Amino acid sequence: MQSRERVNKSLTNAIALGVIWAAAIATVGALGTILLYVIVNGIGQITPTFIFTWPHGVNMEGGIWPTIQATLYVTALAMLITTPIAVLAAVYLAEYAVQGRLVRTIRFAADSLASVPSIVMGLFGLSLFVEGLGMKFSVIAAALALAFLLLPIIVRTTEEAIRAVPKYIRWGSYGLGASKWQTVSRIVLPSALPRITTGVILAAGRAAGETAVVIYTMGTMINAPVSPLDPGRTMPVDLMLKAQEGINLPSAYGTALLLVLMVLAFNLVARFIGRRNRRMQG
Amino acid sequence: MAGDPDLTGHDVAPEMCADTDAALRAPEPPKQPPRRALMKITPATYLKEAALKNLFLLCAFVAVAGVALIFIFVGIKGWPIFGKVGLLNFLGGATWLPTQGHFGILPLIVNSLLAMTGALILGGPLAVGTAIFLSEVASPRARAIVRPAVELLAGIPSVVYGFFGLVLLRPIIASLFGGLGFGLLTVWLILAVMIVPTIATLTEDALGSVPEGIREASYSMGATKWQTIWRVLLPAAKIGIIDAIILGMGRAIGETMAVVMVAGNAGVIPDGILKPFLTLTTVIVMDMPYASGDHTTALFGIAIVLFIISMLFVAAIRVISRFGKQVG
Amino acid sequence: MRRIVVALAGTALMLAGLLALSGCAASTTASTTQLTVTGSTTLLPIAEVSAEDFMAANSGTRVLVSGVGSSAGIESVTNGTCDIGTSSRELKPAELSLGLVDTPVARDAIAVIVNPGNPVTSLNTSQVADIFSGKVRNWKEVGGPDLEIGLVNRDEASGTRQAFLELVMKGRDFDPTAAVLPGTGQVRSVVAQSRIAVGYISLGFVDSSVKAIVIDGVAPTPATVADKSYPVSRVLHFLTKGEPQGLAKQFIDYVLSPTIQDSVVPDAGFLPMSAGVK
Numbered sequence: 042m043q044s045r046e047r048v049n050k051s052l053t054n055a056i057a058l059g060v061i062w063a064a065a066i067a068t069v070g071a072l073g074t075i076l077l078y079v080i081v082n083g084i085g086q087i088t089p090t091f092i093f094t095w096p097h098g099v100n101m102e103g104g105i106w107p108t109i110q111a112t113l114y115v116t117a118l119a120m121l122i123t124t125p126i127a128v129l130a131a132v133y134l135a136e137y138a139v140q141g142r143l144v145r146t147i148r149f150a151a152d153s154l155a156s157v158p159s160i161v162m163g164l165f166g167l168s169l170f171v172e173g174l175g176m177k178f179s180v181i182a183a184a185l186a187l188a189f190l191l192l193p194i195i196v197r198t199t200e201e202a203i204r205a206v207p208k209y210i211r212w213g214s215y216g217l218g219a220s221k222w223q224t225v226s227r228i229v230l231p232s233a234l235p236r237i238t239t240g241v242i243l244a245a246g247r248a249a250g251e252t253a254v255v256i257y258t259m260g261t262m263i264n265a266p267v268s269p270l271d272p273g274r275t276m277p278v279d280l281m282l283k284a285q286e287g288i289n290l291p292s293a294y295g296t297a298l299l300l301v302l303m304v305l306a307f308n309l310v311a312r313f314i315g316r317r318n319r320r321m322q323g
Numbered sequence: 324m325a326g327d328p329d330l331t332g333h334d335v336a337p338e339m340c341a342d343t344d345a346a347l348r349a350p351e352p353p354k355q356p357p358r359r360a361l362m363k364i365t366p367a368t369y370l371k372e373a374a375l376k377n378l379f380l381l382c383a384f385v386a387v388a389g390v391a392l393i394f395i396f397v398g399i400k401g402w403p404i405f406g407k408v409g410l411l412n413f414l415g416g417a418t419w420l421p422t423q424g425h426f427g428i429l430p431l432i433v434n435s436l437l438a439m440t441g442a443l444i445l446g447g448p449l450a451v452g453t454a455i456f457l458s459e460v461a462s463p464r465a466r467a468i469v470r471p472a473v474e475l476l477a478g479i480p481s482v483v484y485g486f487f488g489l490v491l492l493r494p495i496i497a498s499l500f501g502g503l504g505f506g507l508l509t510v511w512l513i514l515a516v517m518i519v520p521t522i523a524t525l526t527e528d529a530l531g532s533v534p535e536g537i538r539e540a541s542y543s544m545g546a547t548k549w550q551t552i553w554r555v556l557l558p559a560a561k562i563g564i565i566d567a568i569i570l571g572m573g574r575a576i577g578e579t580m581a582v583v584m585v586a587g588n589a590g591v592i593p594d595g596i597l598k599p600f601l602t603l604t605t606v607i608v609m610d611m612p613y614a615s616g617d618h619t620t621a622l623f624g625i626a627i628v629l630f631i632i633s634m635l636f637v638a639a640i641r642v643i644s645r646f647g648k649q650v651g
Numbered sequence: 652m653r654r655i656v657v658a659l660a661g662t663a664l665m666l667a668g669l670l671a672l673s674g675c676a677a678s679t680t681a682s683t684t685q686l687t688v689t690g691s692t693t694l695l696p697i698a699e700v701s702a703e704d705f706m707a708a709n710s711g712t713r714v715l716v717s718g719v720g721s722s723a724g725i726e727s728v729t730n731g732t733c734d735i736g737t738s739s740r741e742l743k744p745a746e747l748s749l750g751l752v753d754t755p756v757a758r759d760a761i762a763v764i765v766n767p768g769n770p771v772t773s774l775n776t777s778q779v780a781d782i783f784s785g786k787v788r789n790w791k792e793v794g795g796p797d798l799e800i801g802l803v804n805r806d807e808a809s810g811t812r813q814a815f816l817e818l819v820m821k822g823r824d825f826d827p828t829a830a831v832l833p834g835t836g837q838v839r840s841v842v843a844q845s846r847i848a849v850g851y852i853s854l855g856f857v858d859s860s861v862k863a864i865v866i867d868g869v870a871p872t873p874a875t876v877a878d879k880s881y882p883v884s885r886v887l888h889f890l891t892k893g894e895p896q897g898l899a900k901q902f903i904d905y906v907l908s909p910t911i912q913d914s915v916v917p918d919a920g921f922l923p924m925s926a927g928v929k
Contacts (some may be wrong), residue, residue: 050547050550051547053545053547053549053550054548054549054550056551057548057549057552057553058460058548061452061455061456061460062453062456062460064363064448064449064451064452064453064455064456065452065453065456065457065460065461065465067449067453068450068453068469068473068476068519069468069472069475069524071516071519072472072475072476073518075479075483075484078487078491079483079487108598109409115643124651125382126382126385127382128383129378129379129382129383130379130382130383130385130386131345131383133376133380133382133383134378134383137376137380138383143618146387147383147384147386147387149637149638149641150389150390151386152637152640153390153633153634153637154389154390154393156348156570156573156574156577156633156634156636156637157393157577157630157633158576158577158578158579158604158629158630158633159391159579160577160579160604160607160608160626160629161397161577161626161630161633164397164607164611164622164623164626165392165393165396165626167399168397168399168400168623169392169396173396181612189392189393192385192386192389193386196383196386212651220368220369220372221372222371222372222375240567243478246478249480250478250479250480250482250483251480252482252579252580253579253580253608257611277480277580279344280482280483280486281485281486281580283488284482284485284486284490284584285584289547290490293486297482297483297486297487300480300482300483300572301479301483304475304480305475305478306480307478308474308475312471
């Protein structure tokens with residue numbers, strides 16, 4: 042090869058690699074900017090008062106305790122509803138399903154469900170749960186709408202987790218004379234459990250941060266919901282309203298920071314569980 | 324009776340062998356906590372197996388039920404607007420003044436497409452570049468920083484993105500470029516960052532599923548890293564990358580909260596990238612609080628349009644994947 | 652693993668039970684111990700603080716306050732979704748026959764605000780209307796610098812916008828290319844940060860970050876609102892379906908009492924009803 046071509050090749054390579062590095066740095070930089078900005082502006086707000094008291098006063102001073110409660114409540118309820126169904130659906134798709142039109146339809150439906158814009162999901166929740174079933178603005182209406190939103194996500198991660206279980210483990214189980222369900226329930230699922238859990242926790246993080254779905258199903262009233270029929274305001278909704286009203290910006294920063302911390306926590310727990318799994322499989 | 328017929332190579336529960344009873348009677352180590360012995364398999368077991376399988380099928384069907392329900396319950400409330408205004412007038416009408424009876428959503432459609440396209444142009448290369456970095460270029464230490472960063476970006480709620488855009492980005496753009504800081508430019512920047520995780524994760528997967536041997540072959544012929552990436556890997560992962568980009572497009576066009584805080588929400592096609600504009604998603608969140616009658620119906624009609632658009636994206640991915648498999 | 656299946660089945664049963672329960676959800680708005688108040692965001696500060704104090708003074712009651720817009724409040728109270736609807740605008744002609752009873756609770760004015768760095772300090776009503784309809788696009792046409800006007804409007808759910816439309820625009824349409832912002836505070840912060848911006852907010856929210864314009868020679872102050880010389884003033888309303896009764900009446904009376912009128916209302920930047928000159 043001519044030496045000029047060789048130089049050209051190296052030069053292009055160097056430039057291209059530089060651009061690729063720049064892309065990665067830009068991505069990390071974007072994250073860093075957002076995090077830093079929210080942390081720096083919000084950290085002053087995070088006091089026990091902020092977390093554990095109710096808002097009061099003309100400008101909504103005080104704390105955001107009821108919104109924290111509402112967020113945790115609706116997230117927990119949504120996960121409770123969707124996880125059993127999603128896991129069993131994934132079991133079907135991974136273990137029992139035979140390729141055919143039925144499975145194709147199910148997968149297309151799952152993908153469509155996953156790509157529904159969350160505001161459409163919110164209007165759906167409004168139409169079916171709040172008005173149609175008469176639940177009014179309530180935790181349960183929001184949880185049901187969220188459950189539909191999260192279903193395809195958990196199905197996908199659970200299916201991957203199940204498929205990741207090596208085949209020879211199943212063969213061993215069948216070789217001992219176990220039935221399909223015995224194999225699935227006693228061997229495959231426990232083995233895939235850490236990965237499934239990771240997926241569920243990440244989905245919970247997504248649920249906690251949802252705004253458009255919750256605002257049309259749970260309302261915007263500040264309230265610490267007790268029964269699932271109570272309305273409430275979750276943290277993302279609270280942040281949106283505070284940002285739009287623009288009256289109490291420090292409080293908005295505080296809410297934003299708490300939200301980010303919550304998502305971070307979900308992420309770290311999911312990662313920790315995943316790492317333990319890998320270590321155990323060693 | 325002998326388990327499921329094996330048509331596709333799925334694992335099959337073989338027939339019971341006669342030795343099971345003996346195996347069941349085998350003594351267990353005394354020190355361990357009592358473990359449940361394997362059940363005896365009786366004819367009832369097979370009934371139970373079938374019942375369970377159908378239960379799981381039912382669960383999987385919830386997804387289909389969900390899509391159907393969304394169509395039904397959003398459709399019920401939105402369908403009348405197509406009849407009232409006419410489908411062509413609705414989709415093609417150029418005036419959106421709902422309180423005065425004008426329900427033409429063409430400006431909204433155009434604005435949504437403009438927002439999505441710009442975000443894609445900015446965010447697509449950024450995402451693919453990051454994915455290439457993670458898959459081909461990064462050292463394990465760099466990967467340990469960048470990959471969690473991408474995951475974290477994926478997890479940040481869209482309100483936080485919008486909030487960030489509102490309080491930091493908008494004033495900066497306003498002071499740099501004049502104007503109020505609302506508009507396409509601001510939306511593009513925020514949306515671009517939001518779709519990076521979506522596109523990057525899938526692209527990284529696509530690159531990762533290219534067999535290692537292909538890379539080795541390329542290097543052994545003297546190609547540089549970049550030549551390998553550009554001429555071998557990217558074409559090989561083309562389908563996956565296109566899928567990723569389409570998914571990113573779907574995410575961008577469906578995004579509401581982040582856009583509504585920085586777009587400025589004027590119901591017209593903007594005559595500049597620094598002018599306020601309204602999209603299919605933001606119109607719903609702005610108008611729902613006070614809309615009534617036909618206006619509300621029109622908003623639900625827009626929701627139907629959005630839903631169909633997102634399903635079209637999913638269908639497009641399927642078609643492209645199938646086409647790609649046929650070709651390559 | 653049987654335990655897990657049992658757990659899942661139990662969860663499913665529980666959820667079925669929950670759904671059944673919610674099906675017979677009793678309407679909460681007719682309760683004597685819970686009150687829902689919804690509507691104008693302008694009225695939110697008054698409504699929320701009054702609710703807090705009311706709940707503190709009357710244990711066992713719950714007053715739930717939310718605000719998305721005057722029109723939403725009117726619609727909610729009309730169809731029974733809430734007990735008290737709050738509005739910062741007058742009822743439209745079409746709404747007069749809905750059987751709503753209007754109890755004014757505070758006085759307010761709408762101030763046109765510009766950035767403190769904007770040299771313009773005084774305009775007349777027709778100039779303001781020209782600006783907000785898009786007829787005037789550059790500050791130099793009204794005595795300011797040669798810069799494009801950054802028009803900031805409120806969303807259509809806003810009673811403030813409706814009131815402004817009636818009192819100032821007088822039938823002319825808003826410029827459709829204006830930025831539409833969904834909150835008073837946002838309008839204020841955008842105007843505070845941008846030299847070219849102009850918007851309108853309730854007088855109660857004007858602070859030192861923005862400058863209120865003198866209109867038709869009258870500056871917006873509590874005094875000029877009280878004697879009605881400031882042209883853009885209005886009344887804030889609590890609306891009920893029919894005469895207020897029960898808990899709603901108690902709450903409205905509470906809001907009209909000196910406890911609220913003399914402290915909370917002025918704190919929020921408005922004027923008590925008694926400040927009006929008959």
